[in-house]
């Protein structure tokens with residue numbers, strides 16, 4: 001840990017205590033981690049970061065509230081895959097939480113190593129997505145209690161479904177799986193809408209509550225307005241200083257899935273637009289980030305975090321379905337509305353849809369380059385990487401494909417990654433400078 005800051009050393013010690021006690025005292029580890037999570041939640045409310053825009057701080061607060069709230073009330077939680085619509089659960093007063101969010105918390109506490117070892121000790125292969133290895137380790141070690149149910153969908157990957165099936169059996173709770181056809185058609189939407197109706201019935205059983213269709217329609221209407229607001233932020237990002245960080249971008253992306261359908265999420269999207277419209281001009285390099293980010297790697301983060309030289313201007317996971325064309329269904333048909341979002345997600349179907357989404361984001365925001373992060377164990381992204389790179393380069397954007405791990409420190413060659421990232425940024429900066437001077 002040579003060169004680590006005092007803050008990092010403190011978190012390292014905190015995570016080490018969790019790891020040391022994991023195999024013998026899972027209840028202690030749960031309480032220990034919750035203590036830190038609650039303290040962090042209090043901190044982001046009491047002492048917001050002065051260098052972020054108000055929407056950045058509110059996105060951070062919303063993320064902490066929703067994930068810490070779900071972990072503290074796990075008996076009222078549903079563990080979902082990231083693209084599974086949550087309006088049904090919000091209408092039931094349940095707390096959705098995803099593998100990415102839970103694993104990011106463990107990673108933020110520098111406790112991921114113990115959970116990964118626990119999962120691998122139970123036969124989960126080393127090549128499996130690290131988000132899911134951490135979730136499996138937290139569950140099987142007894143640190144995570146038992147949620148009411150699990151809900152996953154085939155978008156974006158198989159890892160989701162293997163994990164959810166296994167955990168459904170392990171916890172002995174219902175698991176609902178929504179299979180999303182690749183074809184973008186009304187028939188696909190109607191098919192998925194029926195599956196979501198089934199999910200609603202399963203959720204009523206699991207939570208022993210009646211789903212109020214009026215509340216569900218309200219939640220969907222709120223999602224519809226939020227998605228419209230979010231889409232409207234795209235042109236406002238062009239040439240503006242967004243004062244964000246890799247962490248904030250990841251958290252806002254998770255907010256816009258976990259809390260979609262809640263008024264606080266709608267307010268976040270509205271505040272983003274207000275903030276960006278009033279933001280100062282930006283002369284640095286604008287990047288579209290594709291997929292998740294290794295936000296805890298400081299040497300990478302410092303190249304783009306609240307920086308005047310480079311920033312992340314948009315990410316494909318945040319905009320995966322808002323860029324997908326004219327909708328067929330609105331919130332007055334809630335199941336069809338949610339189903340259409342899934343069917344039209346750029347993470348559903350062939351990789352060209354994802355490449356088209358990234359290209360659209362780059363055009364709308366006037367981005368200078370694209371970074372595609374290939375997270376360890378994510379076959380979807382690894383398989384799509386070269387196709388996305390070719391399409392984007394063909395359309396004129398420099399692309400960096402960066403391999404690493406978004407939540408397992410031990411699996412990242414930080415030095416090599418930051419050298420490649422910084423050389424890429426330098427090249428894009430020079431190119432931008434040359435374009436500015438017309439050479």
Ligand code: SF4
Pocket residue numbers: 129130131132156157158159160292375377378379380381
């Ligand atoms: S990172 Fe890839 S493998 Fe892991 S959950 Fe996301 S899509 Fe699936």
